[in-house]
Amino acid sequence: MNEKIHRDAAPFVTRVRVRDFRSIATCDVRLEPLTILAGFNASGKSNFLDALRFVRDALVLSPSRAVAERGSLDSLLHRNTSTGRAAPSFLIELHLAFSSVQGEATYEIQIGRDPDQERPLLVLTEKLRLISREAHAQYSIDAISGERIVRGDDLPGARLGPDELLLPVVGRLTPYDTVLRALTSMRFYDLDTNTLRELDDTRVRQTQLGERGEHLGQVLGLLADQHPEAKESVDGWMRWLVPSLLGVDRRMQGDFATIEARFWNGDPIVPFWEAVNAGTVHAGDPHVQVFQREQLSEGTVRGTGVLTALNQPDALAGGIPLLAIEEPELAIHPAKVSGLLAAMAEASHWTQVIATTQSSDLLTAEELQPSSLRLVEMAAGVSRIGELSRKTLQVLRENPSYLADYHRHGQLRSDEEEGA
Ligand SMILES: Nc1ncnc2c1ncn2[C@@H]1O[C@H](COP(=O)(O)OP(=O)(O)O)[C@@H](O)[C@H]1O
Ligand SMILES: [Mg+2]
Structure with missing residues (x-):
């Protein structure tokens, strides 16, 4: 079985432009196969991810439901803290790369208030431009001018409501299906310890980890059955993260699945790594002790969630073309956080990975490429998201160990800020 498809091409989302969304007045951010969004609490990291997630939700549900799930349009429109006034609309533009069809696309939506207040929102513009080896296609809908330009393949004469998007409709057709499928398959993980531990009814079969950590037991079981190499890889990373841990598995309780963990019981005659290398790691071994879901530490449960995702x-x-993880290092021992980074770097060969962090620990890891770092800073109520300045990058190339200290002391400077 082909276990891991390596996809060393460009990341799926190569660039994100946002205007007036939550705390982001404007940003223009290039993304890497692995991108770390680093910034202090409430600087705007989750808001940036939410811009991407909003596009996913608007396509899967509808723009109105994507807004309703976030409260109201008012809470999404950027509010200027000094005037207290909210922007009339927000815009999200994604630049995409498709290695499968050797193509590129840009997809843009602009959402604003309905001046007549009949609807919760209006889709002011929706634009798609797709260029691949096989197809050129584009459409553009501009509600302000009432203009509707469609080129490329024939589009069905879809009657769109003023609060609806065209892509879910035309996404049934080639080549639009590639764009729709990829955007709707992005996943945004914000793992919750209790959810990761919960009992999950296996009569509803699940193959994907839920975004709060649902179905962890089922997915681990599926990995063990169908992708033993990947299951062993998850266990291998977990052994690195948690002392004496041998592996985490699905546990069945009637029709319900949850997790349990195998630990080495500390027999001094057979040291841990010797036992692992000898394959003495299975639940039946007298030196292996099994612990139930409620006995497991938060770090064990959360680490398993991140690695399983x-x-x-x-x-x-x-x-899953893009996989974002909120604060993967939570509850993980600082000395072990570099292992998580290495696991994310590995996974960036088969999916684009974005992680947020407010910890310096992730930044001390040798594996971290300063070029994959994006700094998120809040100044006067406005988030700024930038790459490290050229000067900082140069210093770090000579002294990589400065990175964490810079971050801890708030001395990292992005390009924009230096204004060079
Ligand atoms: N519509 C908005 N206009 C301006 N600021 C906003 C808006 N919505 C949220 N914010 C600000 O965004 C900040 C939280 O950003 P968030 O992305 O959650 O931070 P973190 O970096 O911790 O993930 C809060 O301080 C909040 O005031
Ligand atoms: Mg956050």
Whole structure:
């Protein structure tokens, strides 16, 4: 079985431009196969991810439901803290690369208030431009001028409501299907310890880890059955993260699945790594002790969630083009956080990975490429998202160990800020 599809091409989302969305007045951010968004609490990291997630939700549900799930349009429109006034609309523009069809696309939506207040929102513009080896296609809808330009393949004469998007309609057709499928398959993980531990009814079969950590037991079981190499890889990373841990598995309780963990019981005659190398790691071994879900530490449970998200079957098979993880280092011992970074770097060969962090620990890891870092800073109520300045990058190239100290002391400077 082909376990891991390596996809060393460009990341799926190569660039993100946002205007007037939450705390972001404007940003223009290039993304890498692995991107770390680093910034202090409430600087705007989640808001940036939410711009991407909003596009996903608007396409899967509808713009109105994507807004309703976030409260109201008012809470999404950027509010100027000094005037207290909110912008009339927000815009999100994504630049995409498709290695499968050797293509590129840009997709842009602009959402604003309905001046007649009949609807919760209006789709002011929606634009798609797609260029691939096989097809050129584009459409553009501009509600302000009432203009509707469609070129390329014939589009069905879809009657769109003023609060609806065209892509979910035309996404049934080639080549639009490639764009729709990829955008709707992006996943945004914000893992919750209780959800990761919960009992999950296996009569509803699940193959993907839920975005709060639902179905962890089922997905681990699926990995063990169908992708043993990937399951062993998850266990291998976990051994690195948690002392004496041998592996985490699905546990069945009637029709319900949850997790349990195998630990080495500390027999001094057979040291841990010797036992692992000898394959003495299975639940039946007298030196292996099994612990139940409620006995497991938060770090064990959360670490398993992060590693399972990265190595789940759909991600390995290229079915999740972008996988974002909020604060993966939470509850992980600072000395072990570099292992998580290495696991994310590995996974970035089969899915684009974005992680947020407010910890310096992730930044001390040798594996971190300063070029994959994006700094998120809040100044006067406005988030700024930038790459490290050229000067900072140069210093760090000579002294990589400065990175974490810079961050801890708030001395990292992005390009924009230096104004050079
Ligand atoms: N519509 C808005 N206009 C201006 N600021 C906003 C808006 N919505 C949220 N914010 C600000 O965004 C900040 C939180 O950003 P968030 O992305 O959650 O931070 P973090 O970096 O911790 O993930 C809050 O301080 C909040 O005031
Ligand atoms: Mg956050």
